[in-house]
Structures are given as structure tokens and as C-alpha cells.
Amino acid sequence: MKSLLLEVYRRPLGRASLFVLIALYLGALFAGFLATQPVNSQDLAHTYHPPTPIVWHDGGLAVPDYRVVDKSGPRYERTGEYHRLRLLAPGFEYRLLGLLPLQRHLVQPVDPSAKVYLLGSDSTGRCVFSRLVYGSRVSLLIGLVGITITLFLGLLVGGLSGYFGGRIDFFAMRGVEFLMAIPSLYLLLALRSVLAPRFNSDQMFVVIVIILSLIGWAGAARVLRGMSLSLRRRQFVLAAESMGQSPLRILRLHILPNLASYLLVAATLSIPGYILGEAALSFLGLGIAEPASSWGLMLSQAQNIKIFMLNFWWLLTPGVAMFVTVIAFNLLGDVLRDIVDPRMKTQ
Amino acid sequence: MPLLSVEDLRISFHQRDQTVEAVKGVSFALEAGRTLAIVGESGSGKSVTALSLTRLLPEPPNCRVTGAIRYQGRDVLGLDRRSLQALRGKEIAYVFQEPSSSLNPVFTVGAQIAEAVRLHLPEIKDVEAHVIRALEQVGIADAARRHTSYPHELSGGMQQRVMIAMALACRPKILVADEPTTALDVTIQKQIIDLLRDLKTSTGMSVILITHNFGIVRGFADDVAVMYRGLIVESGPTEEILSRPKHPYTQALIACIPRLGARQRRLATIDHAAIARALETKI
Incomplete structure (x- = not known):
């Protein structure tokens, strides 16, 4: 395990994706510290505010001041004034890792009434950057939790049916095929409407994870069944059996460790599916709901034609974040696969 | 009995x-x-x-x-x-034909022998010493170091010795x-x-x-x-x-053993049809 990480680190692509992912997850963990404003503090006087660049002004960090020139647009222009910024300054209260109440933030304006929108504001004047870092919690966590449940189910069903074969195998695989035959988006929508008529966003998160895992495990089960079937025929399993080991011990000690490398690669490569799945649900208005924040939900706001016509490009940044995350996971998965199975290496 | x-x-x-x-x-x-x-x-x-x-x-x-x-x-x-x-x-313990596939590639050979020992001889406290003794018994030099090797690090003959050590580690009555x-x-x-x-x-x-x-x-x-x-x-x-095979198949099988210095141009093969004929006439 340690040597695997080292091997990933030695490859440029692996190292880059590892750093990106670590940065993203740290960002999600310390979202409160990074955010400049609470996740849903609205300011209807500052809707669609453009991103405020951080500049060096008068011997300190500062953001330019803006004023509205056209309310219907709305359009802003700089006044030429600047608001002073302070690093590690006190601001709104949040809980670090959900436990420790704190007030320190990475940057805060000296004047509390000054507006800092690092990535602009949305249709109700909320800070896009703050919502982005808070929303990353949902998107990043959902992949990890989802893949854990999926692989657990896949391993349980696939591993056991491959190992024991016969009738167990037959019925398990027909069940899996049945599940795979249902178009997944409709299954997703159907499960969503059955499972969660009215939930708050924490409960909704759990529901989404369950729905996505229920859909995803079938494919994993089939692959794992095939692998455990072929391992079952290997002589070391017969040797273990001839030493008098029980089937469960053989599964745990001989089959599972031989599946581990595949599991690791499959997990890394399928996490993006969960991130995109959550985004799709939230985009359709069936996932995380306002006032909580998630990348898919933020993107659904950007559907508005006004965004494109008036060039409020900063509302598309959740899409960029999602893109970076997905690419990083895919590259890491590719690197892992190349290490674990060099024959699969793409030329 | x-x-x-x-x-x-x-x-x-x-x-x-x-x-x-x-x-x-x-x-x-x-x-x-x-x-x-x-x-x-x-x-x-x-x-x-x-x-x-x-x-x-x-x-x-x-x-x-x-x-x-x-x-x-x-x-x-x-x-x-x-x-x-x-x-x-x-x-009753087994040793199989193909030693390289009889060993689990992801564990050290010592761990695999130890597994068998723990399973059948729970009274043994110092499993590692027992494993090393078992490896020494089958003629593996430097057993104290070799028991931490993975199967692919050993030659075929060594792997088969490990398999024999594993089979014998629990002192079976029949191998x-x-x-x-x-x-x-x-x-x-x-x-x-x-x-x-x-x-x-x-x-x-x-x-x-x-x-x-x-x-x-x-x-x-x-x-x-x-x-x-x-x-x-x-x-x-x-x-x-x-020395005195009676059955035609046994005779044919013994005739197949190549001998050094024998003046044979071709190695003998088994003619199944001939054996079948011989068996029928016997019956």
C-alpha cells in the first residue's frame, strides 16, 4: 500500500492528480475557513456582482469597490476606491470539521460592510466562491461514500456467487442482469420519487448516495463474480482447501487480497460517476435543494439564458471545479491501473 | 486395519x-x-x-x-x-503438480505456512520458529530469511519445497x-x-x-x-x-521409460488399440 502511493508519486500525472485531489479535499474539510461569506447570506442589492480581484494597494491587500451602473442588467463598474483586506481575520462564525466553533478566515475585509466576491455573486447576491467550497463537500464526499457502498455490495454478491457458483450464482446474476436492464436514469428518477418526497438536504445526501449505489453495484458485482470465479479455479485455492480451511477463510484470505488491486482501480475510476450522478440529480432539481449548496445545484442556476447573454461566466465555475475533480480521479485511476496491471498500459 | x-x-x-x-x-x-x-x-x-x-x-x-x-x-x-x-x-495433506500456482501470489511463503499451522496446531505459540523449522526440514537454505519471500521470488524447485513444507508443517499421517x-x-x-x-x-x-x-x-x-x-x-x-508386469498396459507403460545407452532408435509409445485387443482376448 505504501509502495503503491510512492509509485503513484513517482509518475508526473499521478503526482499532479494526487495533489489536485488532496487540495480539493482539504478545501472541502476547511470550507468554513476558506469561505469569505456564510453559505447562504443573500444581498439583493448586489446580484450578479462580478468577481473582485485581490490587488496590492497602498501597502496591503485590497479589493476594488464597485457600484451599480445599470440596475436591470445588472452592470457594475469600479469606483476607484479600495477595501482593505486582512489575512486570518475574524468574520462570521463557523464550525471547523463540524465541531470546533471558530471565527478566523483566510481573508476578510477590514470593513465588515465591504463586499468581497472572489468568484462573483449569483442571482440573489450570494458569494459564488463561498458556495463553491461549501458545495464541494457534497460532491467530493458522495463519490467516496457511494463507491464504498457499491463495492461492498458488489463484493458481497459477486464474490460469493463467483466462489460458490451453482444456484446462488444463477439467481444472483439474473437479479443483477435485471437491475442492469433498467435504464439507469429512469431508475434514478423513480427511486428518487419513491424514497424521498420531502427531505432536508442532509437526509437528501444520504438518499442520493443510496440511490446511486443501488444503481451502481450491479456492474461491479458482475466483474467481481468473474474474477472470483477464475480465482476459485486457481490451484492455491484448492491447496488452501486441501489444508482444511473453511470457505469463508478462503474468501477472506485468498480471494479478497487478490481482488484488492482491481478494487482500488475500479473505485478510483468510478468515483467520477457518483460526482456526475449527484450533479445530474441536483441539476434536475431532484438532489440537494436550496438553500444548501452543491455543484450540480449551482450549475442548474446557470441554465438561465441571461447568464450567457450578459456573460456572467463566473456562474459556470462549479462546472470547471467538477471537470477538474473528474479529470483528476480519472488520471489517478489510469495511473493506478498502469501500476497494478502494466499490460493494460495505454500506448 | x-x-x-x-x-x-x-x-x-x-x-x-x-x-x-x-x-x-x-x-x-x-x-x-x-x-x-x-x-x-x-x-x-x-x-x-x-x-x-x-x-x-x-x-x-x-x-x-x-x-x-x-x-x-x-x-x-x-x-x-x-x-x-x-x-x-x-x-491427509496434499502437494500439487504446479507449485507456482499452488501458492497465493500476494502473501509471503512464511505467512502461508503459518496459516496452516495456526489452523491445525493452535497449541504452537511461536509459529514463526515452527515455520522456519519446517522450511529447514525441506532443505531451504537460509530459511530465517527465505520465509519472508514472496512466491515469485523463488525458483520452481524452491516453491515445491515450500509446498512440501506447508503440507508437512501440521505433521499429517498421509501425504x-x-x-x-x-x-x-x-x-x-x-x-x-x-x-x-x-x-x-x-x-x-x-x-x-x-x-x-x-x-x-x-x-x-x-x-x-x-x-x-x-x-x-x-x-x-x-x-x-x-520386473514381471502382467497386464499389457503395464508392459507398454514400462516399455516407455527411456533408458540411457539403450539401442533404441525411437521411443516406445502406447498403442491403445493393441491393448484393447489384448484385453478383449483375455476376457
Whole structure:
């Protein structure tokens, strides 16, 4: 395990994706510290505010001041004034890792009434950057939790049916095929409407994870069944059996460790599916709901034609974040696969 | 009472609507401390017979085993799963043909031997020392270091020694060696057979050697049973069978052993049609 990480680190692509992912997850963990404003503090006087660049002004960090020139647009222009910024300054209260109440933030304006929108504001004047870092919690966590449940189910069903074969195998695989035959988006929508008529966003998160895992495990089960079937025929399993080991011990000690490398690669490569799945649900208005924040939900706001016509490009940044995350996971998965199975290496 | 006795063993495999009878009524007995060689060509049913001794074959309905297998008077075919697992490895242990695939690639060899020891000899406290002793016993030099090697770091001969060490670590009463030397080159074959002979005399266990090679039977086995098409066609003390084979198949099989310095242009092969004719005239 340690040597695997080292091997990933030695490859440029692996190292880059590892750093990106670590940065993203740290960002999600310390979202409160990074955010400049609470996740849903609205300011209807500052809707669609453009991103405020951080500049060096008068011997300190500062953001330019803006004023509205056209309310219907709305359009802003700089006044030429600047608001002073302070690093590690006190601001709104949040809980670090959900436990420790704190007030320190990475940057805060000296004047509390000054507006800092690092990535602009949305249709109700909320800070896009703050919502982005808070929303990353949902998107990043959902992949990890989802893949854990999926692989657990896949391993349980696939591993056991491959190992024991016969009738167990037959019925398990027909069940899996049945599940795979249902178009997944409709299954997703159907499960969503059955499972969660009215939930708050924490409960909704759990529901989404369950729905996505229920859909995803079938494919994993089939692959794992095939692998455990072929391992079952290997002589070391017969040797273990001839030493008098029980089937469960053989599964745990001989089959599972031989599946581990595949599991690791499959997990890394399928996490993006969960991130995109959550985004799709939230985009359709069936996932995380306002006032909580998630990348898919933020993107659904950007559907508005006004965004494109008036060039409020900063509302598309959740899409960029999602893109970076997905690419990083895919590259890491590719690197892992190349290490674990060099024959699969793409030329 | 013999240590192990097999009476009228019949094994058949069923697949869809096809039935193959691999063993058609085999009987033999093994006394404590003796060595029995089961000799026969591929498909004669010798490996299946060996696997059936601790019921390692697939479960019914795919495979059916009838007859009687008695180990120390206990009926193996009637044992429940738990006593069967206690029998496997502890009383009857196996060494298989292909050492590289008999070892799990993801664990060190020491860990794999230790696993067997913990399973059957829970009273042993210092498992590592026991494992190292087991490896030394099979002639692995520097066992204290080698037991942390992974299977792929060892040569084929070393791997087979590890398999033998694993089989012997729990001090079984019977060792079933299923073509233990087939995957190895000739010099290593001799080393492994010599090792098995030494271990046999030092531990006093019984050995069932499954092979297609009469060459390694001489000087190793006390008794020989020749299997052909699911039947034991001839059996008896090794010297007698080798010097005065009665059955035409045995004669043909012995004629196949290449001899150094013999003036043969071609190696003998087995003419099955001729054997079948000879058998029919006999009947």
C-alpha cells in the first residue's frame, strides 16, 4: 500500500492528480475557513456582482469597490476606491470539521460592510466562491461514500456467487442482469420519487448516495463474480482447501487480497460517476435543494439564458471545479491501473 | 486395519445431459508408513481419485462419488464439513503438480505456512520458529530469511519445497503427492523425490504418489497401482510389477521409460488399440 502511493508519486500525472485531489479535499474539510461569506447570506442589492480581484494597494491587500451602473442588467463598474483586506481575520462564525466553533478566515475585509466576491455573486447576491467550497463537500464526499457502498455490495454478491457458483450464482446474476436492464436514469428518477418526497438536504445526501449505489453495484458485482470465479479455479485455492480451511477463510484470505488491486482501480475510476450522478440529480432539481449548496445545484442556476447573454461566466465555475475533480480521479485511476496491471498500459 | 482403505470407489461428473465416469470402481489400501504409487496416463482418473480422498471434488449434483473411503476406520464420505476440514491438512495433506500456482501470489511463503499451522496446531505459540523449522526440514537454505519471500521470488524447485513444507508443517499421517515433479526439470525432480524419500523415513508418514512416470517409482514406492481408463488394472509390490508386469498396459507403460545407452532408435509409445485387443482376448 505504501509502495503503491510512492509509485503513484513517482509518475508526473499521478503526482499532479494526487495533489489536485488532496487540495480539493482539504478545501472541502476547511470550507468554513476558506469561505469569505456564510453559505447562504443573500444581498439583493448586489446580484450578479462580478468577481473582485485581490490587488496590492497602498501597502496591503485590497479589493476594488464597485457600484451599480445599470440596475436591470445588472452592470457594475469600479469606483476607484479600495477595501482593505486582512489575512486570518475574524468574520462570521463557523464550525471547523463540524465541531470546533471558530471565527478566523483566510481573508476578510477590514470593513465588515465591504463586499468581497472572489468568484462573483449569483442571482440573489450570494458569494459564488463561498458556495463553491461549501458545495464541494457534497460532491467530493458522495463519490467516496457511494463507491464504498457499491463495492461492498458488489463484493458481497459477486464474490460469493463467483466462489460458490451453482444456484446462488444463477439467481444472483439474473437479479443483477435485471437491475442492469433498467435504464439507469429512469431508475434514478423513480427511486428518487419513491424514497424521498420531502427531505432536508442532509437526509437528501444520504438518499442520493443510496440511490446511486443501488444503481451502481450491479456492474461491479458482475466483474467481481468473474474474477472470483477464475480465482476459485486457481490451484492455491484448492491447496488452501486441501489444508482444511473453511470457505469463508478462503474468501477472506485468498480471494479478497487478490481482488484488492482491481478494487482500488475500479473505485478510483468510478468515483467520477457518483460526482456526475449527484450533479445530474441536483441539476434536475431532484438532489440537494436550496438553500444548501452543491455543484450540480449551482450549475442548474446557470441554465438561465441571461447568464450567457450578459456573460456572467463566473456562474459556470462549479462546472470547471467538477471537470477538474473528474479529470483528476480519472488520471489517478489510469495511473493506478498502469501500476497494478502494466499490460493494460495505454500506448 | 489399514490406515486408509478405498473400496469400489466410483466417481462420475455430470454436465448438462452428459455423464463422464472418471473412476469406475477402484479399491486399494494403504498401511501406516508405506508408500503407494498410483501410476497412469493423463485422464486415467488418478488425480481425481487422489482429490476424492478428502472430498476435494465439486459437490453434487455436478460430481458424484460412491463407494467407501475409510481413514482410520472413519467413513470419509459421511463426514460433516467441520470434521472434513479437520481431516484436510491435519491428517491427509496434499502437494500439487504446479507449485507456482499452488501458492497465493500476494502473501509471503512464511505467512502461508503459518496459516496452516495456526489452523491445525493452535497449541504452537511461536509459529514463526515452527515455520522456519519446517522450511529447514525441506532443505531451504537460509530459511530465517527465505520465509519472508514472496512466491515469485523463488525458483520452481524452491516453491515445491515450500509446498512440501506447508503440507508437512501440521505433521499429517498421509501425504498425497499429486505429480509433485511434473512441472520441474529433471535434476530438480530427483532432488524433490530424494527429499520426499528422506522425509518419509524421518517422519514415518504414509505417502501416496500420483505419477505417470514409472522412472520415479522405482526405489521410492513400496507398492504400485496402475490405473487405466478409470480402473486399477494391476497392483502389487513395486519390484514385482516392474520386473514381471502382467497386464499389457503395464508392459507398454514400462516399455516407455527411456533408458540411457539403450539401442533404441525411437521411443516406445502406447498403442491403445493393441491393448484393447489384448484385453478383449483375455476376457
